[in-house]
Each structure stands twice: as structure tokens, then as C-alpha cells.
Amino acid sequence: MSALSHLDADGAAHMVDVGDKDVTRREATATGRIAMSAEAVAAIRAGAVKKGDVIAVARVAGIMAAKRTSDLVPLCHPLPITRVSLDLDVTDKGVAATATVRTDGKTGVEMEALTAVTVALLTVYDMAKAIDKTMILHDIQVVAKSGGRSGDWQR
Secondary structure, eight states, rough: OOSTTTTTTTTTTTTOTTSSSEEEEEEEEEEEEEEOOHHHHHHHHOOOOTTTTTHHHHHHHHHHHHTTHHHHSSSSSOOOOEEEEEEEEEEETEEEEEEEEEEEEEEEEEEHHHHHHHHHHHHHHHHHHHTTOOEEEEEEEEEEESSSSTEEEEE
């Protein structure tokens, strides 16, 4: 038997059976950044990006993405998400994103938090690419999780 939970004894990918797990409160927080030119930062801060309010649209996109993670990542379970918060902070070097996702369920929400951050930053890129095509998404990572059998963890 493989030590990887998403592979069966024959090495084929499958969705992990979480039926015997207890329902617990589970939460995960992920962060990430997008680096960009000073010109792009200034345009976002001034609300001067032609496509509209970059931060508001990116926040909604990230929240929507968290709710659709199981449609995007093939082996993720669909989860009854009870909370998604997504903070976007415009810094001198770009935009920093922090997403926290919560559920009362049988499996964790790390993938949902990562998806929220990533899609929010992709939306920033899409909306500001006319100003700066060299933007770089970086440091996307889970920084904390709680609940479930493996307990709490923090980077």
C-alpha cells in the first residue's frame, strides 16, 4: 500500500474516503504576494486601473474560487464552507493576500485557502497587466491550519 493517501494499492489516483472521520471545526490560512512595478501599485492605489477596482474584484474572485476548489482540483472533496475572509493589502512592491477559510467538516480547507489566494492574485494580474506585464506571483503558502486528526499547525 502506498504511503500517499491519494493513491490506491495499485498506484491509481483516487479520492480519499473521509466517511469515518469526525466532523470538526477546521480552518486554514494561506498567504501570497504579487510583485509589480511602482506604476502599477500607484494605479491600483489611485483606482486608476481601466478595468475597475482591482482590490474589490480580486477579493470577490478569491472568495468565489475558494467555494469552487473541488471543481478545480480533481481529488478535493466539496466542502460546506462556513467562512472565507480575504484580505488584500497594497504595499510599495505589490499586493499581499491573506485568505482564511473555515468549515465544520471531515476534511481540511488548506486547498480552499490556497485557491482563494492564488485566484485573487491572478485577478490582480489580469486587471493590471496592461500597466505591467512583468508581475510575479510568489510565496503562496499555507501558514496555519487547525482542526482535524492532525491537529493545529502554524508556520
